[in-house]
Amino acid sequence: MIYGDKDLGVIVQNITGKQGTFHTELMNAYAREVGGRGVVAGTAPGKGGREVHGVPVYNTVKEALREHDATASVIFVPGGAAGDAIMEAAHAGIELAVVITEHIPVHDVMSAIAYAKLHDCTVIGPNCPGLLSPGECKLGIMPAHLARRGNVGVVSRSGTLTYEVVDELTRAGIGQSTVVGIGGDPVIGQTFVDVLARFEEDPQTKAVVVIGEVGGNLEEEGVRSTDLPVVTYIAGVSAPPEKRMGHAGAIIEGGEGDARSKVRRLRDQNIPVASRPSEIPGLIHEVI
Amino acid sequence: MKLLEYEAKRVFSEYGIPVPKGAVIRAAEEVAAHLPDLGDGVVLKAQVDVGGRGKAGGVLMADRTTAAETARDLFSREIKSVPVREILAEERLPIEHEYYVSIAVDRSSGQPVVLFADAGGVEIEKMAEEDESAVRRVVVSPLLRDIPPFLMRELLGGAPKELAPVINSLYHVFQGKDAMLAEINPLVTTSRGVYAADAKLIIDDNALARQGIAVNRDLSEREREAEKHGFSYVELDGSIGVIGNGAGLTMSTLDLIEFYHGRAANFLDVGGGADQERVMHAVKLVASMPGVNVIVVNLLGGITRCDEVAKGIIAAGVAPTVIVRMAGTNEEEGRQLLAECGYRMLESMDAAVKAAMEVAE
Numbered sequence: 001m002i003y004g005d006k007d008l009g010v011i012v013q014n015i016t017g018k019q020g021t022f023h024t025e026l027m028n029a030y031a032r033e034v035g036g037r038g039v040v041a042g043t044a045p046g047k048g049g050r051e052v053h054g055v056p057v058y059n060t061v062k063e064a065l066r067e068h069d070a071t072a073s074v075i076f077v078p079g080g081a082a083g084d085a086i087m088e089a090a091h092a093g094i095e096l097a098v099v100i101t102e103h104i105p106v107h108d109v110m111s112a113i114a115y116a117k118l119h120d121c122t123v124i125g126p127n128c129p130g131l132l133s134p135g136e137c138k139l140g141i142m143p144a145h146l147a148r149r150g151n152v153g154v155v156s157r158s159g160t161l162t163y164e165v166v167d168e169l170t171r172a173g174i175g176q177s178t179v180v181g182i183g184g185d186p187v188i189g190q191t192f193v194d195v196l197a198r199f200e201e202d203p204q205t206k207a208v209v210v211i212g213e214v215g216g217n218l219e220e221e222g223v224r225s226t227d228l229p230v231v232t233y234i235a236g237v238s239a240p241p242e243k244r245m246g247h248a249g250a251i252i253e254g255g256e257g258d259a260r261s262k263v264r265r266l267r268d269q270n271i272p273v274a275s276r277p278s279e280i281p282g283l284i285h286e287v288i
Numbered sequence: 289m290k291l292l293e294y295e296a297k298r299v300f301s302e303y304g305i306p307v308p309k310g311a312v313i314r315a316a317e318e319v320a321a322h323l324p325d326l327g328d329g330v331v332l333k334a335q336v337d338v339g340g341r342g343k344a345g346g347v348l349m350a351d352r353t354t355a356a357e358t359a360r361d362l363f364s365r366e367i368k369s370v371p372v373r374e375i376l377a378e379e380r381l382p383i384e385h386e387y388y389v390s391i392a393v394d395r396s397s398g399q400p401v402v403l404f405a406d407a408g409g410v411e412i413e414k415m416a417e418e419d420e421s422a423v424r425r426v427v428v429s430p431l432l433r434d435i436p437p438f439l440m441r442e443l444l445g446g447a448p449k450e451l452a453p454v455i456n457s458l459y460h461v462f463q464g465k466d467a468m469l470a471e472i473n474p475l476v477t478t479s480r481g482v483y484a485a486d487a488k489l490i491i492d493d494n495a496l497a498r499q500g501i502a503v504n505r506d507l508s509e510r511e512r513e514a515e516k517h518g519f520s521y522v523e524l525d526g527s528i529g530v531i532g533n534g535a536g537l538t539m540s541t542l543d544l545i546e547f548y549h550g551r552a553a554n555f556l557d558v559g560g561g562a563d564q565e566r567v568m569h570a571v572k573l574v575a576s577m578p579g580v581n582v583i584v585v586n587l588l589g590g591i592t593r594c595d596e597v598a599k600g601i602i603a604a605g606v607a608p609t610v611i612v613r614m615a616g617t618n619e620e621e622g623r624q625l626l627a628e629c630g631y632r633m634l635e636s637m638d639a640a641v642k643a644a645m646e647v648a649e
Contacts, residue, residue, distance in 0.1 A: 106495075161534060161536030161539075235543060276543070276547055
């Protein structure tokens with residue numbers, strides 16, 4: 001597993017929001033199931049002193065960390081204020097910020113990630129489902145019941161497509177070490193390269209599924225950077241140029257990053273590329 | 289959202305970037321009133337959002353005597369099948385040299401990247417392809433207020449120093465206006481100083497509200513309707529409608545249709561929390577597209593309530609066949625509700641797409 005285990009203490013920023021409240025309970029249900037620490041505190045400016053599903057709420061991250069031992073934060077703060085929330089977490093000493101929020105202005109993301117770096121805070125996301133290490137911990141919104149502990153890592157730019165792949169793997173009897181959604185925005189914290197470097201250091205992980213999308217060339221950078229056996233799948237081969245398919249990152253700009261040529265370049269490097277998600281388990285069996 | 293040239297130039301001007309004297313006209317006769325300001329040489333530029341506008345005949349040269357006639361000619365044209373409704377009439381600059389400069393969001397480093405070339409007016413991609421060293425690039429920390437002088441020197445190389453303040457102002461535009469791209473091509477030197485002869489500005493769609501932009505013009509009417517419901521929606525030209533949750537899964541569904549040699553009619557991502565109401569609107573919207581005879585609904589996620597989704601599909605009650613694949617909570621209730629009303633719910637996305645193919649054929 002990478003990024004954290006059962007002992008990871010987690011806070012939730014904007015814990016009183018609809019999503020924050022709902023997923024705090026799901027994260028803690030998972031923590032109870034695996035015997036982990038889970039969400040120990042939450043924040044929401046002006047709402048300090050309340051409780052959400054038994055979790056104490058503080059006005060600021062600094063206050064929460066004064067009372068609780070936590071190193072990770074899951075951020076559900078809405079678009080315009082999310083950049084600020086990332087910086088607040090980093091400033092207060094959070095080491096891992098998982099940003100679920102979508103539609104954050106890209107300039108806010110660039111600044112917040114640069115600021116977090118200055119404070120040695122690792123950012124996953126934004127616009128991501130978070131991470132799940134089956135049997136250890138869950139940070140974010142992934143449906144845990146689809147996953148099962150094992151030795152295949154999964155790293156993906158998508159949300160629900162990741163669940164699809166995890167479901168396929170589990171049905172085929174292939175468990176996962178850690179599933180990481182890095183987010184679909186043009187600018188993200190942890191990239192394929194960063195996550196694959198962590199998987200390479202992880203004794204549990206024997207192979208990795210890389211789920212990419214049309215746009216950019218970060219999948220290729222990632223695959224080139226690792227010695228682990230890798231199976232890839234790229235969504236968006238049927239996407240027409242200059243059309244934005246939901247994710248801001250999923251747009252083909254100036255001929256760069258269209259899925260077809262991405263698939264071709266990966267195959268040229270002898271990397272197995274699945275034509276559809278259901279082919280992934282078979283390809284994994286071939287590489288390990 | 290892409291701004292038109294004259295809108296971008298207005299912004300540049302606010303940030304102290306010199307732009308040519310000019311006026312926007314909506315009819316050929318209007319040009320006469322502006323001629324005294326513009327001088328002898330006049331450039332008429334169609335205000336259309338298409339690439340390669342100049343080559344496509346969207347920029348015409350004129351003088352005092354021919355301006356009205358030339359404007360009439362330009363108004364009668366279509367530039368890459370876009371009709372010309374507005375023309376920017378500008379003074380002709382005494383150009384000495386042309387340069388290229390742009391600032392964009394660099395995905396790899398997650399920071400602003402500035403590109404500069406000693407030749408302007410041409411396509412930067414082509415220039416970089418032919419000679420990589422012709423385009424210089426520097427990455428600037430987004431935490432900095434200005435492009436630091438050492439990076440500016442690296443960027444400019446031997447180019448004139450007086451370009452620096454203009455490029456720094458462009459960086460302020462990029463930061464201040466939430467730009468995805470701010471470009472001047474060409475950036476020109478003249479005997480009277482430096483000018484932005486052309487201007488391109490693309491604003492981050494996620495920042496339109498705080499930039500005071502109420503309507504995203506890049507979207508078609510149906511796309512705007514979709515946006516109201518919080519969907520991301522793209523129209524394609526096939527017959528199989530697609531509704532999914534999450535951009536990746538929805539794209540993957542489109543790819544699967546292509547894999548089985550079918551043609552998707554659209555991309556529709558309903559977003560998180562697909563409830564009855566949203567699903568109903570989504571199904572109705574896709575069914576309203578001409579030529580759609582079957583719709584694949586592919587929803588997956590821990591918090592998707594399948595009974596809600598089923599009710600939404602039933603409430604929409606559309607003519608095209610709806611084939612459903614979903615996984616989440618209350619799956620059994622959802623399946624039963626759908627079965628009672630004659631809808632098919634399948635186990636996998638492969639099976640759902642195959643079933644849709646049969647209907648489409």
